[in-house]
Amino acid sequence: MKQVMKIPPRSTRRASSAVRLAIIGTGGMANHHAKMFTQVKGCRMVAACDIDAARARTFAETHGIHHSFDDCAKMLQEVEIDAVSVVTPDAAHMPVTLQCLRAGKHVLCEKPLALNARDAAKMTTAARKAGVVNMVNFSYREWPCIQSAALAVRRGDIGEVRHVEASYLQAWLASKVWGDWRENPTWLWRLSSRHGSKGALGDVGVHIIDYATFPVGPVSELYCRLKTFDKAPGGRIGDYRFDVNDSATLNVEFANGALGVIHTTRWAPGHSNRLALKICGTHGTIDMDSERATDRYRICRGRDLDRSAWKEVHCKPVPNNYTRFITAIRGGHAAEPDFARGMEIQRVLDAAFASDAAHAPVRVRR
Ligand SMILES: NC(=O)c1ccc[n+]([C@@H]2O[C@H](COP(=O)([O-])OP(=O)(O)OC[C@H]3O[C@@H](n4cnc5c(N)ncnc54)[C@H](O)[C@@H]3O)[C@@H](O)[C@H]2O)c1
Known part of the structure; x- marks a missing residue:
């Protein structure tokens, strides 16, 4: 059972209004976050933060974001923000995330969630306590092949x-x-x-x-x-x-x-x-290779088993992590992969x- 979500009282966002998002850490991967969040309906990027002030400023200009900061505490104090995307190097994930959780913000954190399971557990507990949407960006969950293959395995398609x-x-x-x-x-x-x-x-x-x-x-x-x-x-x-x-x-x-x-x-x-x-x-094999395709996998099962023959399975598109994060915030429900999953991997x-x-x-x- 997933935890029951409650939107924290500190958030002033109305259910119908856009989620106000800040991106923290404005290096290489943050550009991808900005590009993806721009395409999500109901999301507005309002601030960017990096310990390198010039980088934060350039990033904000590039992506049409109004505010830029070199201090996360200042940003949390000065701008109305509902959610943050933490895209700093790994060692900063925990301190930055805990700071944002204490301020009642929903958090999408880059992988790995932390540097070890103990720190990941602290983040998981803090997110539960804050009652906010918490996700870790295992990006390849966005590929249709892995989502469909997981369903097929659970359904027993390959025994x-x-x-x-x-x-x-x-x-x-x-x-x-x-x-x-x-x-x-x-x-x-x-x-x-x-x-x-x-x-x-x-x-x-x-x-x-x-x-x-x-x-x-x-x-x-x-x-x-x-x-x-x-x-x-x-x-x-x-x-x-x-x-x-x-x-x-x-x-x-x-x-x-x-x-x-x-x-x-x-x-x-x-x-x-x-x-x-x-x-x-016991009854078949599922095989996927991102260099071949990410929207299909191949399977050998049933009558094909004795000929070692394969069939292609085309898979339905799935929403990306950025969309699922914003949808969960707007809907007031949890989303996967969450911090608990990040801790399990840790x-x-x-x-x-x-x-x-x-x-x-x-x-x-x-
Ligand atoms: N999900 C994926 O597929 C994927 C892909 C690439 C990177 N990542 C993850 O994204 C994170 C960032 O990687 P990157 O390649 O963008 O690194 P990067 O070095 O290009 O950028 C990191 C930025 O964070 C800033 N920074 C450092 N400490 C900070 C702090 N305390 N507060 C605010 N800003 C801070 C740096 O100045 C830098 O601008 C890493 O955790 C990495 O593992 C994930």
């Missing part, structure tokens, strides 16, 4: 799940497909624990863990290997020391007894951003780091 193969491949350390990572802080902080990064596992591993467990169910135990490869003389560029994982492989057991492998890397030339998932059950991450450190399998806390 009992026995085996899972999930991977998320990126190429930016081995190419200039997204520009030269050596020259841009947006990539450099992702390589440095001092800048709050948890490596490839924290950055995109969270996506593929969500992607695999959404249709299959939770992971109960895992064995994880993490690796950091040489990429610059002395292992650093300026202030950024390259000490976080570039690659992660997880050998997992799901709570339903299925086995699987989940892996991710930033060293996959030729695959700028590829998510692939294969779910094998527990898998915590177990993965513990497993890598111990060179041993670790059970995932539920």
Whole structure:
């Protein structure tokens, strides 16, 4: 059962009026947020905030936003805001989110929700206490293939799940497909624990863990290997020391007894951003690959089983996270994926780091 929502008394928004939104952290991904929120009916972007005042100002100008700030507390005090989108680097998600929750704002927070499950739990508790809509931006939930596949698995279309193969491949350390990572802080902080990064596992591993467990169910135990490869003389560029994982492989057991492998890397030339998932059950297999399509998956089942033949399944479009966030606020109901889900994924991450450190399998806390 989802929690019953109540709109906090501090919000002065009338049910019929537009949701007044602020974007906090105005770097690379924030531009995507702004572009998407502009297209959502019933949403008005009213403020932008970044610790870099000039960046916030330029961002506000670019997206036609009236107010820009370099201090979140000041923004919350001076502008009437109903909701915020937190798009700061990972280490700032918790402090910024808690500050906004204390002010009674609805929060869409970027992934990973926090740096560990304990912090994610604090955020989940605070959001429940505030009684606001809380979502974590697992973006690939927006793909029709994963939503339809999840329904198909739950319906029993492929029988009992026995085996899972999930991977998320990126190429930016081995190419200039997204520009030269050596020259841009947006990539450099992702390589440095001092800048709050948890490596490839924290950055995109969270996506593929969500992607695999959404249709299959939770992971109960895992064995994880993490690796950091040489990429610059002395292992650093300026202030950024390259000490976080570039690659992660997880050998997992799901709570339903299925086995699987989940892996991710930033060293996959030729695959700028590829998510692939294969779910094998007692009566069939579902297979999806974002390089092939995101609005369909293929399935082998029934009469096709003995010929190993596949059929394409075309999937209905689904609303994106930005639309679902605003719709939930306007409707006064909860939306998924919520902070509790973000915390669940964070527990898998915590177990993965513990497993890598111990060179041993670790059970995932539920
Ligand atoms: N859902 C997705 O698919 C997806 C994709 C890309 C990035 N992200 C997430 O979005 C977040 C931002 O990533 P990015 O690539 O835009 O990073 P970025 O470095 O390009 O931008 C981050 C911005 O936040 C600002 N900032 C830092 N601390 C702040 C604070 N306390 N308050 C306000 N502003 C602050 C920085 O000055 C910078 O302008 C990360 O958590 C990342 O994991 C998610």
